[in-house]
Amino acid sequence: MGERRVTIVGMGLMGASMAEGLTRKGYRVSGIDVDRRALDYCRDKGIIEEGYERPEEILGETDLLIMAIYPKGMIKFIEKYRGEFKKGLVLTDICGIKLSFVDEVQKLMPQGCQFVGAHPMAGREKTGAEHGEPEIFLGANFIVTPTERNTEEGIAAVEEIARDLSFGRISRLSPARHDNMVAFTSQLTHAIAVALVNSDRDEDTYSFTGDSYRELTRIAMINEELWSELFLENRENLIGKIEDFQEKLEVIKGALLSGEGEILKREFRSSTARRKQLREKRNEVDL
Amino acid sequence: MGERRVTIVGMGLMGASMAEGLTRKGYRVSGIDVDRRALDYCRDKGIIEEGYERPEEILGETDLLIMAIYPKGMIKFIEKYRGEFKKGLVLTDICGIKLSFVDEVQKLMPQGCQFVGAHPMAGREKTGAEHGEPEIFLGANFIVTPTERNTEEGIAAVEEIARDLSFGRISRLSPARHDNMVAFTSQLTHAIAVALVNSDRDEDTYSFTGDSYRELTRIAMINEELWSELFLENRENLIGKIEDFQEKLEVIKGALLSGEGEILKREFRSSTARRKQLREKRNEVDL
Incomplete structure (x- = not known):
């Protein structure tokens, strides 16, 4: 904080939510976007100090740069504007995968600048700055994925942002372990929700759903561009997780086919104990 | 309502929640259970007027009898106590499956009495009267599964209970269609949650979960006796639903294996449109 100036690239839901949270905490926050209206909206609401369509106008004064855009867009941005980076810049991101681009991004960074990968595990089904709100970060998990190219100071700068945004647990993971983890906790869950909704053959399902179906399928509303990119960039891990899951589902199906109640009970006991x-x-309090 | 007296068999979470909701609405509600302490708890809290370990003491004065116990226990209860049923009794239940026992129960009913199947689609992960609360029914789906053995008056008596408990949509389905529907919306979702949790190979998953994983797996905490019975009694339907789901998940896995982003996008567009x-x-307002 203090005199360190933050710039966020991408005034979408996540970018605007982070901007608002950091502004509230006293940071001086600027926004970069190709969409003038999103920038004006954020400036008019006091979410950012100023908005820029031309990154070169603000990068020279930026100490911490947060890339709140799609993975592919990030590389292009860095290639184009790295000449404008201020010495000592810490660059971070919000991508749900890491391994496929961390090396490339780190190699692109100018001398004296560094990239510290981050994954804020929060979001909403809606998109756009107008749906942003920093409350989505409250108590959520935040993962930093440093490598040996990072300094402790650089990593700490990103972790400080996470604390100031009121994230709960802040962890450090290697990019490889991160990608393996999110293949399970995030991408597999989305794949399941999508497959479940798509396997519905009944027109009237909505009349007969309980909470469980609605909870499981909320994340089937999914941004197709972003998520197909995340899925493909992390495909090896995700295929493995899908196969582990298929195996366990097959155990249940097998028990149904053979009528073996004891196998079902064993699986139910196991899942209950693990989930508890x-x-x-x-410390989930609401269950 | 009025002079109609309600007795609920089973002072568990569901029985106690229904008892409390109906008592608040002015019904005279009695409870039957083998557990004296549960009965005393409910009576002391004003959830029921009186509790009975011996059903014969209250069945003669009961106009509407709600079986809030396991499917198998219900048949035994009816066989043992049907001689005590008051003429005109409407019997209903809360089972998550219907087809396998509706015929049997209807045949067991004495002349002038009738069984109207019902499935209140609400619940909690916790069990026991002390966790009961009628708020769980607010706006939830309630399905009645009448057959040609029922009178319109008998069906209406059960639907009135559902309205008085503040259920939202109250629908009539045949037992067969009901079972097919809940195989998808309820049992498949539980099978998926169980398989997902059981496929977890990482000790530290809890540190890295987002909302989606927690939402999807909440129902993996499951009563093994009840749910193995529900699964097995509805196994044909459930096997079919699992296979439909497996097919759609396989489409996603296939697209990952071949790297076909367009297939992923197509699946994501489909699930998003359906879920919206x-x-x-x-009219979900909170999304």
């Missing part, structure tokens, strides 16, 4: 453990470790 | 439709039809 997760609840306790997270 | 469900949201609109239900």
